Amino acid sequence: MNFELKKRIFTSLILLTLLVFMYYYNYILIISLIIIALISWIEFYGLISKIFFSSKILKFLFKSISLVYLLFLILGIFYVLSNLPELKIFFVYTILVSVSSDIGGLTFGRIFKGKKLTKISPNKTISGVAGSFIFSFLLIPFFDILFAYHDLLSLFAITILISLTTQLGDLFISFVKRKAKVKNTSDLLPGHGGILDRVDGIIFSIPVGFLLLNYF
Secondary structure, eight states, X not given: OOHHHHHHHHHHHHHHHHHHHXXXXXXXXXXXXXXXXXXXXXXXXXXXXXXXXXXXXHHHHXXXXXXXXXXXHHHHHHHHHHHOGGGHHHHHXXXXXXXXXXXXXXXXXXXXXXXXXXXXXXXXXXXXXXXXXXXXXXXXXXXXXXXXXXXXXXXXXXXHHHHHHHHHHHHHHHHHHHHHTOSSSOSSBTTTBOHHHHHTTHHHHHHHHHHHHHHO
């Protein structure tokens, strides 16, 4: 096992531990979300600055839109969790689907390789897309009992849409990084890059997961 992979695994364990504490302690959840959102926004603005270095108007628009989105995302999560505490499971399930999608894509991509998905992200393959969906489906047996008001078919459909949103969000940030000519948004997380590198798909999947699980 090479050093980079060890760093990646170690950082992943820390992040998973943080997720557990976020689930059981609301104050840790609130503080963590604020910190993650702010750092993600700073990293995103750094990418945009590299792309639209000479255009102050475009930089201002992207900065404003991304900041407003993150603020609404945080406020929306706070509102749901404070008024409907039982919906916290929606938050956890959405994040786990996103994480499983990343792990499945990485695992299947490295094992089966195959045809590249797009030039936007050269490391992504069609087999990786299949792996993302398959790993996401593995969560359903563990959560099926918690979503008694969702039949199995609808839960599969919701999981597919959450995983798909995660992958599209990942591709979007990859596209931005490619335009900015950088590999990672920062080097804050050893073996992973920046905060935005880890939550790129999650920040898009969370609102989709909440809406689908609550109203589908």
